[in-house]
Amino acid sequence: MMVPTDEQRRCIEYTDGPLIIVAGAGTGKTTTLIEKIVHLVNKKCVHPSRILAVTYTVKAAGEMENKLRERLGDKACGVFVDNFHSFCFMVVSEHRATLGLSGEIRIMEDTEKSVFMADVIRALSPPLQVLSTFPRVYDRVGQLCGFIGKAKSYLFGPDELAQRLEETKDRLEKKEYLELAEAIRVFLEYEKRKKPLGLLDFGDLE
Template structure:
């Protein structure tokens, strides 16, 4: 607690005792579960300020993951007010992965200038494939196929693995479409949103040296809205925090608590 008294009075006055406790715990994993509006996001922004101001951590050694780009923008504004100067890397899992793939994706054959497809681009590809493969949109909704492909990607199940797991007519159709879909994306030098995550996991798995570089860089990792992370995001968080293990995650106590059971950063 004593250290907190040397922080600016502005910082101190704006936190309750529980929040202060969460902020000064900087070594090792910290999991904070609390209700909506209880000040979790505030803890994360102030913790970043604490790390920089009080612990003299280089901002470039801090990674902060937000749930939306809007949240990242708001957080940047909040942190700019608290700490002038260099900013930590802040953004959604997707935007952070896009950055990582732009600089290192070439190691898994991703072109530097890859395009990111939005949902409409994705649906256009699915519809083209359905036409070419003679799959009727009356039998299968393009959107349903896309959603199922997206779920597979977030579970880190690739197009070669999916057919082995597919059961029934719908999933077997998804398996066919998934293969063709991924082929088309590669031909167009495009990644979809889910690829941003799964390809980063692939990059880190195939190139431990590159993972090591990011593990070394991100000595402090903070994740907001942790209850909403999918499997790929969980794997990324675990990979990145494995070396320093200074990770703070906050989540809504009332939502999907069961997800936290698998989230053990002490390993």
């Protein structure tokens, strides 16, 4: 059992609203989170089934479950512990009809995503003009997958990006504007093609 610092103790015992803990790697964030859950269950009488704990990896989620079991015993079974992608996939699966997804859904791994993107690019009519200057299809696919992933990390879809592009076009060089316009066009077609197939990428779950 950890002996919390005064600062960690304040985090553990604080229950008056949302709380953000900003700290570097190895400073005890996960341990503090575990102790906070223990505090909520044992001291505040919060039912374990009302607690969700998410972390970045499957391994970290498993370690958190084990540590909670050590601290809470059988009560730990009620706490829902998962990694972000797995939890978000579960939420998307439950609400797939609302999101316009039909049938079974699955996440594309990076290789499948690249192949799918290459197919999207090849099927475009008219074909790409500015972005076709990349010497290899692989480079084009990599650039566009990166562009779409970054857009999703900022919660931008293709329609929002298109609107932003039009709002800022006067401040962009012509080539930059055309490159972005084509990238957004690919983004739009990529989303349009994968939705009826029930396909997701990891960016959809972040």
